[in-house]
Amino acid sequence: MHLSLAVLSKKAIEASLQLKWKExxxxxxxxxxxxxxxxxxxxxxxxxxxxxxDFTKAKRIFKEVLKSDPINALALKNLELAKNGKSDCPIGSSSHLNTKSLLKEPGTTYETKVPIKTKSLHINDFQSGEELLIKIRKKSIDIYKIKKGKKVLVGEIIDSYIVQRLVYSTNKGEKINVSFVRGKDKDIWVLIKASAPIFKPDKLDIRPYLKKGTIEEPEMEM
Known part of the structure; x- marks a missing residue:
């Protein structure tokens, strides 16, 4: 049965988490x-x-990405690693990356954009899944990363909905994690993940009627 992009993406991420690279x-x-x-x-x-x-195929894929997005930081970084015959997360190595943190779950995760404020920071300083530090204030949330052993301010979230949700959750004793997802120019996108549902799930755009007298059956996912 046909699976949606969201389901296939989740399965692909889970396969990587389990080190099932062929899958x-x-x-x-x-x-x-x-x-x-x-x-x-x-x-x-x-x-x-x-x-x-298989660094030959890896290089080909990253070059494809760079044709359409010449400044894609992840593609640039991984292409360089592939050219040198290296992988960024060798099996058994210690790493501050947490790929599992990129899995989206209704109600507990929320993705948002954060403009980079610090001039010394660039998107190629970040890695997909990298855990970031946060400081929750009454009207904003400061985002930090560790660079060369020092805590550096990345930027802040001022969206009142997100701030209110995180203030509420921390007052309830919930755990909050923030991870880097992707970046472009001087902006990064982060995924906020709470230990309990605190966000409104995304609304589904359901339009069952194709035309008068016919009904579109919803796609089933397995």
């Missing part, structure tokens, strides 16, 4: 057959090839 390659290739311009799937595919030591 991750297959799933991301499946996504790209249906969605050939999906950059996230290409990045995941390239990194899976790197873990399988």
């Amino acid at each position: 991750a390659i297959e799933l991301n290739n499946t996504i790209l057959k249906e969605y050939p311009n999906n950059t996230d799937a290409k990045i995941r595919l390239g990194r899976a090839y790197m873990q399988e030591k």
Whole structure:
């Protein structure tokens, strides 16, 4: 049965988390057959090839990404690693990256943009899944990263809805994690993840009627 992009993406991420690189390659290739311009799937595919030591295919994938997005920080960084015959997260190595933190769950996760304030920071200083530090204030949330052993201010979130939700959750004793997702120019996107549902789930756009007298059956996911 046909699976949606969201389901396939989740399966591809989970395969990587379980170090099932061949399965991750297959799933991301499946996504790209249906969605050939999906950059996230290409990045995941390239990194899976790197873990399988197939650096030739990895380089080809990252070069494809850079044709349409010449300043994609993840593609640039991973292409350089692939050229040197290295993978960014060798099995068994210690790392501050947490790829599992990028899994989105209704009610507990929220993605938002954060403009980079510190001039010395650039998007290529971040890695996908990197955990960031936060300081919750009454009207804003400061985002920090560790660079060369020092805590550096990245920027702040001033969206009142997000601030209110995080203030509420911390008062309730809930745990909050923030992870880097992607970046472009002087902006980064982060995924906020709470230990309990605090956000409104995304609304589904359901339009059952195609035309008078016919009903569109919703796609089933397995």
